[in-house]
Amino acid sequence: MNDGAGRADEAFFAALAQPGVQGLRAYDPGHDIVALRRRFEGTHLLELGSNENPYGPSPDARAAVLDMLHALHRYPDPLGGDLKRALAAVHGFGPAQVLLGNGSHELLMQFAQVFAGPGQEVVCAQYGFAVYALAAQAAGAALRVAPALPRSHAMARGHDLAAIAAAIGPRTRLVYLANPNNPTGTWFGADAFAAFLARVPDTVLVVVDEAYAEFADAPGYASALALLPRHPNLVVTRTFSKAYALAGLRVGYALAHPGLVAVMERVRESFNVNLAGLAAAQAALGDAAHLRWCVARNGEQRAALARALAARGWFVHPSQTNFLLVEFGPRAAAIEAGLLAAGIVVRPMTGYGLPDCLRVTVGTADENRRLLAVLDERS
Numbered sequence: 001m002n003d004g005a006g007r008a009d010e011a012f013f014a015a016l017a018q019p020g021v022q023g024l025r026a027y028d029p030g031h032d033i034v035a036l037r038r039r040f041e042g043t044h045l046l047e048l049g050s051n052e053n054p055y056g057p058s059p060d061a062r063a064a065v066l067d068m069l070h071a072l073h074r075y076p077d078p079l080g081g082d083l084k085r086a087l088a089a090v091h092g093f094g095p096a097q098v099l100l101g102n103g104s105h106e107l108l109m110q111f112a113q114v115f116a117g118p119g120q121e122v123v124c125a126q127y128g129f130a131v132y133a134l135a136a137q138a139a140g141a142a143l144r145v146a147p148a149l150p151r152s153h154a155m156a157r158g159h160d161l162a163a164i165a166a167a168i169g170p171r172t173r174l175v176y177l178a179n180p181n182n183p184t185g186t187w188f189g190a191d192a193f194a195a196f197l198a199r200v201p202d203t204v205l206v207v208v209d210e211a212y213a214e215f216a217d218a219p220g221y222a223s224a225l226a227l228l229p230r231h232p233n234l235v236v237t238r239t240f241s242k243a244y245a246l247a248g249l250r251v252g253y254a255l256a257h258p259g260l261v262a263v264m265e266r267v268r269e270s271f272n273v274n275l276a277g278l279a280a281a282q283a284a285l286g287d288a289a290h291l292r293w294c295v296a297r298n299g300e301q302r303a304a305l306a307r308a309l310a311a312r313g314w315f316v317h318p319s320q321t322n323f324l325l326v327e328f329g330p331r332a333a334a335i336e337a338g339l340l341a342a343g344i345v346v347r348p349m350t351g352y353g354l355p356d357c358l359r360v361t362v363g364t365a366d367e368n369r370r371l372l373a374v375l376d377e378r379s
Helices: 012-017 033-039 059-071 082-092 103-115 130-139 161-167 190-197 224-230 258-265 275-286 288-311 327-339 365-378
Strands: 098-101 121-126 144-145 172-178 207-210 232-237 252-255 323-327 358-362
Touching: 012 144, 012 258, 033 161, 082 098, 098 258, 103 130, 103 207, 103 232, 103 252, 103 258, 121 130, 121 161, 121 232, 130 144, 130 172, 144 161, 161 172, 172 258, 172 365, 190 224, 224 232, 275 288, 275 327, 288 365, 327 358, 327 365
Parallel strands: 121 144, 121 172, 172 207, 207 232
Antiparallel strands: 098 252, 232 252, 323 358
């Protein structure tokens, strides 16, 4: 037996991996937030880089987590039955149309794993969520990126549905869309999406990532859920990480045709949603008043922050999310470094091909005032 210890490094093991994984880079979550918390221990680190809900989850969700502590030695429901039934009731579908995930990130990866592969293609939009490209590459599928709308468009750098439709070819198996989109914050209307979907072959799955849908209130915007009964190839994913403020528990879900869900269940990891996550998500779903309050506060602060940033001369992309994509120009990196030095974390966008931009989570009124004050001092 050869002793390979001397040559066992990352490159050695990468060569043993499947072709799609060999050139894959891990998802970049941004700054090492745990290290930054330690660095700024004793002061107030302002975390505006991950699009979290600063108002926190429903009190009912907190109580549900505490109530589960006595049962941590037990496995969670492997089917997630109670949460599935609650989601089905809220959205008006059957439980067999609900697929649970360890966050929607897990599901987005698995759709490519199941429905795309070598010799096939995945289509997504320029400036779309980074996970779509990772999912295609990990599955060994080719990625076709449709150009985004121009900066001069009302939905600057948002999805160009016509270009996405044109990118669909005979080898396409999967299309990823986000509405509203991360990282741009832009959105497309219900009529435009219905027209787009009518152009897509039945054999091509269209996955609409609606992680930020609860924040959207623009005229003409509507969830893709209304089109599910007429389009078996449509999938809608959602998450409890954003508006419901349960990012730490990692609970996501998809709604789709029962047959599609049944196929996906074949690869779903056992117990992929933990005990506390199941309980907290169900409780949060039942507290509609808290959700409405969070969404209303976010809407107020999003508009106020956008006005304040624009008044300082920066281009602010239109947003229906809980963040703003802001074009700071060639000094973006220096501005980001200055914010970080002052204990304010925002998200650089170089990895998205937008080096002149920073993505800024909408905070509370006090948090946004602090952000603006530091920007005035350091920019």
